[in-house]
Amino acid sequence: MTAAPDRPRRPPADPQKYRVVARPSTIDGQGAFADEVIPARKKIGEIRGESISVREARRRARGLQRIMIVEVSERRAIDAAQSLDALRFTNHSCAPNAVLHIRQGRVEFYAIRDVAAGEELTVAYGESHHEGRLVCRCGAPRCVGRL
Numbered sequence: 001m002t003a004a005p006d007r008p009r010r011p012p013a014d015p016q017k018y019r020v021v022a023r024p025s026t027i028d029g030q031g032a033f034a035d036e037v038i039p040a041r042k043k044i045g046e047i048r049g050e051s052i053s054v055r056e057a058r059r060r061a062r063g064l065q066r067i068m069i070v071e072v073s074e075r076r077a078i079d080a081a082q083s084l085d086a087l088r089f090t091n092h093s094c095a096p097n098a099v100l101h102i103r104q105g106r107v108e109f110y111a112i113r114d115v116a117a118g119e120e121l122t123v124a125y126g127e128s129h130h131e132g133r134l135v136c137r138c139g140a141p142r143c144v145g146r147l
């Protein structure tokens with residue numbers, strides 16, 4: 001069964017506030033890298049994608065190594081697999097420089113501290129669909145070791 005995607009709601013302005021590019025990462029696969037300086041606490045941008053049910057999200061996540069699905073409420077999730085937003089490649093770090101906020105169904109990223117141009121953007125995933133099956137390679141001194 002394929003659920004029809006919700007009609008995209010047009011955001012009032014471009015949600016991408018700073019330039020972010022996807023490049024190969026030493027953490028995992030592709031990463032999202034700041035392409036300019038991002039000051040602490042500034043909104044970096046958003047991940048947009050297909051709006052699906054959490055049930056469908058869990059079905060899609062099963063068995064995938066790289067998951068680009070974010071649950072935005074108890075019932076809805078965003079699948080960014082087809083998204084063009086470079087932030088969808090944001091890797092996990094146990095010492096992240098960015099944080100993800102879910103606001104009214106939107107997946108927003110904010111800088112925790114000043115981020116240098118060229119630095120990889122990372123967030124702490126928290127509860128993930130990987131359920132501790134993945135080894136963390138973030139390299140932070142206090143890495144917890146698993147996702």
Ligand SMILES: [Zn+2]
Nearest residue numbers: 094136138143
């Ligand atoms: Zn780690």
